[in-house]
Amino acid sequence: MQLATVRFAAGTAAAARIDDSWHELGAPDLSALLASGADCRPGAPIDGAVPVLPLPRPEKVVCCGLNYGDHISETGRAEPSHPTLFAKYADTLIGPGSDITVPAGLQVDWEAELAVVVGRELRNATVLEAEDGIAGYTVANDISIRDWQCRTPQWFQGKAWDATTPLGPVVVTPEELDPVAGIEVICRVNGLERQHGNTKTLVFDCATLLSYISTFTVLRPGDVVLTGTPGGVGMAMDPPTYLDDGDVVETEIPGIGTLTNTVRFR
Amino acid sequence: MQLATVRFAAGTAAAARIDDSWHELGAPDLSALLASGADCRPGAPIDGAVPVLPLPRPEKVVCCGLNYGDHISETGRAEPSHPTLFAKYADTLIGPGSDITVPAGLQVDWEAELAVVVGRELRNATVLEAEDGIAGYTVANDISIRDWQCRTPQWFQGKAWDATTPLGPVVVTPEELDPVAGIEVICRVNGLERQHGNTKTLVFDCATLLSYISTFTVLRPGDVVLTGTPGGVGMAMDPPTYLDDGDVVETEIPGIGTLTNTVRFR
Incomplete structure (x- = not known):
């Protein structure tokens, strides 16, 4: 559904x-x-x-970085033993068609991601309990301000810019979609494909992430977990390539839909 | 007041x-x-x-790490050019006298901190506007689960454990307290002083932090910013020393008050 x-x-x-x-x-x-x-x-x-925007004010938006082998390689890191997690605020979220608004002069990069929506309260959940607690899946783009992300060891300040994270357009319930079997995650910029990954190559799958997070903080219905981005981000291109005013970012997961958002320098 | x-x-x-x-x-x-x-x-x-607990459900709790020279030295890092920021959730907060509840077997460490409470909406605020937007100051202890904090490059999962961050007991308004002139920040464990810093040595002062954060995300009345911890954390002791079941953590800022919280393994 x-x-x-x-x-x-x-x-x-x-x-x-x-x-x-x-x-x-x-x-x-x-x-x-x-x-x-x-x-x-x-x-x-x-x-x-x-x-x-399907979830207007989630209390928690937890993001996993470094969760696809090809993206881990392009950042020059080793495959992690545990999920690399950071938080962003509900204020970051925008809906389908809304503009990604940022000041001019920043290194604005794309990160197409599968997002999981929590359907029931999860505390110290096993992987099976976490799987049962998934309300559905949606599409996200963890637009990242790379110069701010790289200013300090903590990525948060490059990930938490208001009105920069497209989410939606719809939430598809689990009986229609199986990320473990594999669904594609695609990002196009001005019509040119930049990322094309598959969730079957996730290091930590959706239920594993929810279970892991619920060890330290309760997840509640409507909370959102972003599962990481596949290879092909602008920072890893040669030369590094960033989004410009007017650029159109399409984030697509077949079976869910496409987010189309335009970058606007304010 | x-x-x-x-x-x-x-x-x-x-x-x-x-x-x-x-x-x-x-x-x-x-x-x-x-x-x-x-x-x-x-x-x-x-x-x-x-x-x-003075602020029961702040939407944003932003924390600054590496903000006192002696703590930066004990972590072996260089003085940062920009504030190192991460987020924690309202679920982490507990009030004066409440237990710090964690599972047994974790590396539970103390981090006494001055916390700033936001009094008005701040967007792209100058340092002066940010200073005018401070509702007051309170005491916090950014209790950190070091083994989880160090599992990955991102500290969040060691900082966001529910019911681990004491905050309070009161909020003191700015006309009574001047962190730039210097106020003491003290942590005692079972009566033994482990930290004793002074906010006059902060690399980034309160108004600078609020102004910086407001560049990327709006701060609203009741939001809280933790300003970092001085030297003397357990991780930096030789040998590293962590909190045990029943340990009593006192976090004191003269002019505000003392938080007394007991560690309880669940």
Whole structure:
């Protein structure tokens, strides 16, 4: 099933897709729906529904770096024994079609990623419990300000710029998608393919990441975990290549959808 | 003025101290008071008021590492050109007197710190604007799980354990305290002094940190910034020394107060 937060004339709503239309689920957005623990019972169709940022204010957005072999190689690091984790804030998130707004003069890079949405509270969860706790999958781009990321040993300040992380357009429930079997993760810049990875090569799969994180901090319905980016980032190109004002970033996972976001220097 | 969130028979309240009693400020806690933008007009005294975690759910808790010369030296690093920042979640926070609860077998270390509480929305703030935006100062201990912190290049997973970061007991407003002129930051373990620094040796002062952070993410009333720890952490001792079940950690900043928290292995 495809779930989304949609905008329509009267506001926003959590919605499920049936054929080509979006049907209301009795909550103002997917965060509220997941927090309520209610079942997904599609109601009336919503006229003029357009998917927006699916999870408007997740409390936790945890990101895993260095999780694809080809990306680990291009950064010159060894394969890690544990997930490399960092946090970003809900303020970083933007929806499908929204602009990636950054000041001019920064090294703005792309990182297409599969994102996992948490469906139930996870504390010290086993991998199997974590797998059961996945509400679904969506697409993210962990747009990174490389010069700030590399100023200090901690990446956070290059990863937490407001309004830079596209997420969406929809959340696909687990029975329709199996990242362990393999789904493609693609990034195009101005139509040119820059990344094309497959989640079957993830060092730490989705359930393993959720289980690991839940060892130290509780994950709640609507929290989001970004699973890392495959090879092909701009920083690793020769010469290093960054996003410019007006560049169009397309982030695609077949089976979920495509995020199209334009870089705007402010 | 000293501000706190206090617990009393009927619940919790934001309160201001007048002489030896706590007076209500018309909000359920300091987070709500700061978010409302209301002036502090102390009302009736509250019977049996006891300070608890002053900011129950800050949206952002940003931490600066490597910000005192003696601590930078003990970690073997050079003085940084930019603040080293990482995030922790509100779930990490505990109040005065609460236990630091961690599983047995981890390398649990202390990090006494001055914490700054944001009083107004800061976006791209100059240092002067940031200084005007400080609601006050409180005490924190950035208890760190060193083995997890050192598993990967990113410290986050050693810093974000739920219920490990004491904060409080009160928030002191800026006219009573000047960290640039110098205030002491002290940590004792089982009565033995382990850290004793002074904020006048901070590489990046409070207003500089808030201004810097506000370049990439908005800070809102009630958000908290931890300013780093002075030398004397357990990891740097010879041999390295960590906290054990039942150890009592006292974190003191004269002019604000003392946090007393006991380590409990769960």
